[in-house]
Amino acid sequence: MGKKEFHYTTAGDGVEYSFKFEIQSLIGRSFFSKSPPLKNGYCNLGCGYRFLDDYVNSDFFQFNTLRTFLNKPKLNFNLDWELDMRFKIKCKNNFFEGIFLEHVIEHLKINDAIFLLKELFRILKPGGTLRISVPDLEKYISFYNKKKVHKKFLNWKNIPSEALWSLNHNFGHQSAYDFQLLSDLL
Structure with missing residues (x-):
């Protein structure tokens, strides 16, 4: 690649x-x-x-x-x-x-x-x-599991793991959240 x-x-x-x-x-x-x-x-x-x-x-x-x-x-x-x-x-x-x-x-x-x-x-x-x-971890996982493709993920359609990499490492990200985790923290 x-x-x-x-x-x-x-x-x-x-x-x-x-x-x-x-x-x-x-x-x-x-x-x-x-x-x-x-x-x-x-x-x-x-x-x-x-x-x-x-x-x-x-x-x-x-x-x-x-x-x-x-x-x-x-x-x-x-x-x-x-x-x-x-x-x-x-x-x-x-x-x-x-x-x-x-x-x-x-x-x-x-x-x-x-x-x-x-x-x-x-x-x-x-x-x-x-x-x-925050970026929604659940949406990234749905995309990775090929359940739902949002237009923001089209750059990663050939290699879905890149979306997860981006969520966890781009822009200096240190953590990821879904609704449940963020709700529990609040």
């Missing part, structure tokens, strides 16, 4: 976070950690480049203050709040009305995801909304 036949985008670093990532986390938590601003009471956690108006858009440390000082271009200029979700979140209890995570927790090891979920319930107001979106 040639490389062009293998439909990968980016391969993750396996099950370990990279050394560079750990150093960035340590520096960020030590020198750039702050509490979130209060906008309309909603947080877009792990936003990447998908910003939501009037939400507290947050993601991993970008060091934009340091970048400005060093006359370097900013990375993610719309971030309102920078943090490492694997550690205690610097935020008051019952702070947010709602928290939105779209394609975030699959980038964490399962134990880190469990810790994050506990933190989210701590900072979420009672009766608040937690919305989580």
